[in-house]
Amino acid sequence: MVPAKLTQERILFACLDWGSGHVARSISLLKQLADQGNELVICCTEKQQSIFTSYGIPAKYILSGGFQFRFKGDGNFTSEMRRNALRFSHWIRREQKQTERLVSEHLISLVLSDHCYGFHSNKVPSIFITHQVSLPPKAGWIAQCIHRKWMNRFQEIWIMDKAEKRLAGKLSESNKKSNYIGFYSRFQDQEITVVPHKIVGIVSGPEPYSEQFFHWIIEKYGAENLVLISPRVYAEVPENIKIITDWKLADAEIASSETIVSRNGYSTLMDLEFLKKKAILIPTPGQLEQEYLAALPLGK
Incomplete structure (x- = not known):
């Protein structure tokens, strides 16, 4: 079946x-x-x-x-x-x-x-x-x-x-x-574009790891052309950083990004099969699955 x-x-x-x-x-x-x-x-x-x-x-x-x-x-x-x-x-x-x-x-x-x-x-x-x-x-x-x-x-x-x-x-x-059953992604039927130099950071995972990643992305890429997608806003951020909490709005930002900064969860790897974007993938500390996937050629 x-x-x-x-x-x-x-x-x-x-x-x-x-x-x-x-x-x-x-x-x-x-x-x-x-x-x-x-x-x-x-x-x-x-x-x-x-x-x-x-x-x-x-x-x-x-x-x-x-x-x-x-x-x-x-x-x-x-x-x-x-x-x-x-x-x-x-x-x-x-x-x-x-x-x-x-x-x-x-x-x-x-x-x-x-x-x-x-x-x-x-x-x-x-x-x-x-x-x-x-x-x-x-x-x-x-x-x-x-x-x-x-x-x-x-x-x-x-x-x-x-x-x-x-x-x-x-x-x-x-x-x-x-x-x-193949790869499944909500981006598989979307039109994908590229806005030069646009970085989209995606905060995900269980708490408190998602909050930790929120602060890490801001510290690392806050001076760039950054759009931050997060389930919630954990702290005040610089005015130049755009925060998105709505999924549908987030999809448009992801589809137009040049580079994605994200955890390397498996769903993200499937999304990247359709998005074909540059990606900086950071495993959740200690999460064995993500650490294993990060070591694979296709997971990098």
């Missing part, structure tokens, strides 16, 4: 509320599914709903609080995830019960989960969407085993990558349950 083959389904969808990457890459997928005659029921946070509706995605929206990761921002993601482990396990069990209830209440025929481990059903086919069939090598074998155990609860895995050009390297090596 692949997205292009889906028609006349009643689809229940959710994506991880960690930063903005999972929401960003879901936009074009959801548009495709809606255009093919599928009916969408989206379980999401209020913030995610506001983003999806701004792109005109037709769906019935069900608000959910989402899982709020708590990070200290010390750059040790292994310890950060351990601190969240118990809360995360409780959330997965709660999420699975909620999914079963929603499947029954809304007569769902298919469940799609962008990296929400508990968002699956025993009543209808459930598909896990990811670029990480395997975690980065430094994650350790215990984390790998848990990751695979949770993925195996799904009937199928959709890998947002291409077999012939894997942006995720070894992370996206397929297994017997998986299908490559």
Whole structure:
């Protein structure tokens, strides 16, 4: 099963509320599914709903609080995830019960989960969407085993990558349950231009890492022709710096930039496949996936 083959389904969808990457890459997928005659029921946070509706995605929206990761921002993601482990396990069990209830209440025929481990059903086919069939090598074998155990609860895995050009390297090596579905980006149908010397800085990721990156970009590129895209304004900035918090306005700024300064999350790498921009990519400190992607030729 692949997205292009889906028609006349009643689809229940959710994506991880960690930063903005999972929401960003879901936009074009959801548009495709809606255009093919599928009916969408989206379980999401209020913030995610506001983003999806701004792109005109037709769906019935069900608000959910989402899982709020708590990070200290010390750059040790292994310890950060351990601190969240118990809360995360409780959330997965709660999420699975909620999914079963929603499947029954809304007569769902298919469940799609962008990296929400508990968002699956025993009543209808459930598909896990990811670029990480395997975690980065430094994650350790215990984390790998848990990751695979949770993925195996799904009937199928959709890998947002291409077999012939894997942006995720070894992370996206397929297994017997998986299908490559290609790259997804909201920029794939946009007209791309270049304003000479224009730099766009994109602040993303979980707190407090996003706030740290906000200040780093201003310190490094504040004297340039800089447009800063951020989920919020963390501090006063020089008058010459333009701040954008609206997603649709941000898209126009990104599409016209000459250079992008960003974290090197996987959704950003897919966006760059369509944008063809110069990019300065800075991994989130200690985040093993981004550090792994930064070391790949295509991730630089």
